[in-house]
Amino acid sequence: MSAGEAGILFLTLRTAALATIVILAPGLAIAWLLARRRWRGKSIVETLVALPLVMPPVATGLILLELFGRRGPLGFLKIAFSWRAVVVAMAVMSFPLLVRAARVAFEEVNPRFEQIARTLGAGEWRVFATITLPLARRGIVSGALLAFARALGEFGATILVAGNIPGRTSTLSLSIYNLVQLGRDGDAFRLLGWSVALAFAAVWIAEVVVRRKSA
Amino acid sequence: MTIELRNVVLPLAHFTLAVDVQMPARTTGIFGPSGAGKTSLLELIAGLRTPKAGRVVIDGRDVTDLPPRDRRIGYVPQDDALFPHLSVKQNVLYGAHNADDAVLDVLEIRHLLPRGVNQLSGGERKRVALARALLSHPDVLLLDEPLAGVDVELRNRVLQYLVRIRDEFPIPMLYVSHDIEEVRAICEAVVRIERGRAGVG
Numbered sequence A: 001m002s003a004g005e006a007g008i009l010f011l012t013l014r015t016a017a018l019a020t021i022v023i024l025a026p027g028l029a030i031a032w033l034l035a036r037r038r039w040r041g042k043s044i045v046e047t048l049v050a051l052p053l054v055m056p057p058v059a060t061g062l063i064l065l066e067l068f069g070r071r072g073p074l075g076f077l078k079i080a081f082s083w084r085a086v087v088v089a090m091a092v093m094s095f096p097l098l099v100r101a102a103r104v105a106f107e108e109v110n111p112r113f114e115q116i117a118r119t120l121g122a123g124e125w126r127v128f129a130t131i132t133l134p135l136a137r138r139g140i141v142s143g144a145l146l147a148f149a150r151a152l153g154e155f156g157a158t159i160l161v162a163g164n165i166p167g168r169t170s171t172l173s174l175s176i177y178n179l180v181q182l183g184r185d186g187d188a189f190r191l192l193g194w195s196v197a198l199a200f201a202a203v204w205i206a207e208v209v210v211r212r213k214s215a
Numbered sequence B: 001m002t003i004e005l006r007n008v009v010l011p012l013a014h015f016t017l018a019v020d021v022q023m024p025a026r027t028t029g030i031f032g033p034s035g036a037g038k039t040s041l042l043e044l045i046a047g048l049r050t051p052k053a054g055r056v057v058i059d060g061r062d063v064t065d066l067p068p069r070d071r072r073i074g075y076v077p078q079d080d081a082l083f084p085h086l087s088v089k090q091n092v093l094y095g096a097h098n099a100d101d102a103v104l105d106v107l108e109i110r111h112l113l114p115r116g117v118n119q120l121s122g123g124e125r126k127r128v129a130l131a132r133a134l135l136s137h138p139d140v141l142l143l144d145e146p147l148a149g150v151d152v153e154l155r156n157r158v159l160q161y162l163v164r165i166r167d168e169f170p171i172p173m174l175y176v177s178h179d180i181e182e183v184r185a186i187c188e189a190v191v192r193i194e195r196g197r198a199g200v201g
Helices: A003-036 A042-054 A057-068 A083-107 A111-119 A124-152 A156-161 A172-181 A185-211 B038-046 B088-092 B101-106 B122-135 B152-168 B180-186
Strands: B003-011 B016-022 B027-031 B053-058 B073-076 B140-144 B173-177 B189-194 B197-200
Touching: A003 A042, A003 A083, A003 A124, A003 A172, A003 A185, A042 A057, A042 A083, A057 A083, A057 A156, A083 A124, A083 A156, A111 A124, A111 B073, A124 A185, A156 A172, A172 A185, B003 B038, B016 B038, B027 B038, B027 B180, B038 B053, B038 B073, B038 B140, B038 B173, B073 B122, B088 B122, B101 B122, B101 B152, B122 B140, B122 B152, B152 B173, B152 B180, B173 B180, B180 B189
Parallel strands: B016 B197, B027 B173, B027 B189, B073 B140, B140 B173
Antiparallel strands: B003 B016, B003 B053, B189 B197
């Protein structure tokens, strides 16, 4: 592996991991609210959360660019065209996968256990931390891995809001695109190999986590 | 110490539960056929269901608007609902400050504490669920068909544990069952319930 390849891999893994960590708390909160509570505007939020799954990633990227661009309402954060913008693009695009998986995981927790915990004197936060979350953990871990895998491959939103700056914002998928454009197919295939290996590992682990029987 | 349901109304799937009844003795059985509303009655007292009208009063305390965690009840559901991801020890201590030796001894579960919940037999599960409820130091014990799903040989043994709880601890018990023999073996008084109507009998 060349130094350039290692740099690309490290940037991609680091930003994808960060994106997954950043969405974890808000993702679990929204998933729990969708699974366990009835509230006004729930279906709207449900739809909004799912949008990045079905919208063209480039369109999502354009929205992010408008938000985070120099003249945008969040422009003062000065994150556009930096590795931070890569994280933002990855986070937004992975968010629906985490929320969906976590929501299903929360819904599969028998409310009976939560009710009994309450009769034993537990408050809502303790019920969540000691009953709901541990019982949903497999679905959540699997969802987080899928979100991570999705982040690894992010392209369309990233290229708009973070650009394609070699050494700074060119992730694995952007670099593959660059190399193909330059006619360096051999190098592109090597990155492709890494891409397949990483995606395979993430999805495979996610499957194993879900299927594993409890000890 | 008594439990009162004052003109409580709760619509159910096929009929409406409408009861105005006071627990006549420290150990009271709620007896009636399957689907009569017995479990719903317990859930009303536990705060897992909210009545459409009426008040739930435990020992003079109106708990109708209190969430389950503030009602100081020990609820043992029919399916025991042991937390599957926790050890027996973690289960019995969930609502407790400390493991009361008397409870562990009377129910003979001390040796089970390090085990996982899925390593327990049916009778052991019932005893652990009873201990978990008792150790939260409730004002009243609500038992929903504690012998349901227990095979004939085990029935008498679990029944003996229930009698021991009744005799060793001064706690009031509300005992739901569709088996009058069982109710008579445990309880001093019986409330009959049929299609959502209850009466002391």
